[in-house]
Amino acid sequence: MRKTFFLVALAAAAFAPALLTAAIPTTPFEGPDLWTDPAPATHRIKALGSDLCVTRAAGSTARLPFLELRRCTSPIAWQAISLAPNGTIDAPLPLASPVTWRMTTPGNSRCLTAARGVLFGPPAVDELPCAQPEMALARGGADQSWRLRQRGGRQVFEIRTLDGRCWSAQGGTAREGVQVVLERCDPAARGQQWVIGEPAGSVIDRQDEQAAEAFGWITVPR
Secondary structure, eight states: OOEEEEOOOOOTTTTTHHHHHOOOOOOOOOOOOOOOOOOOSSEEEETTSSEEEEEOOOOOOTTTTEEEEOOOOOSSSSGEEEEEEEEESSSTTTTTSEEEEEOOOOTTTTTTEEEEOSSSOOOEEEEOOOGEEEEEEEEHHHOOEEEEEEETTEEEEEETTTTTTEETTTTOOOTTOEEEEEEETTOOGGGGGGGEEEEEEOOOOHHHHHHHHHHTTEEEEE
């Protein structure tokens, strides 16, 4: 049976073991009406106000696979991005949960990673092997951790690095074939607003389902 995830308010006393296991700050989550993140699942990420979806580009011998905008397709194939919680952060951010996310591309389960060492132009969002859990605080793990901040609707988000840069359509406007890059976050920039959860996919696997429950989701039959 397919399942849908909903956030429920967490009572610290009742859920203390789960909170400790997930390393969530002691302040409980606010509940479904104030929660902002999508459920851990496979999603398509669309540029707001367009029919353009974030798509994995294969790259070449000279460069890593990366993300670009292409017309949304069905089935979603290389436009599928899997989201799973991988930690929390204490720094408050309005309209955002404390959860950090790992994002993987389909087929090969590699992680979306903030490019480093870029000399010219904004850094890309590349695809690299996922950092091991014990390396979560190392450079590679931090570059593979993302935060979601709600922008203008329940399914519209900024996608942010831990150091405060945002996914952006290169040039500021969503157009077919442009890369997804990292630029200074600008609340007014439409090229930094992304629809996540249209459509939502299924839960990735049992391991991620357990992680979802530890971070405060419960499962209910559809």
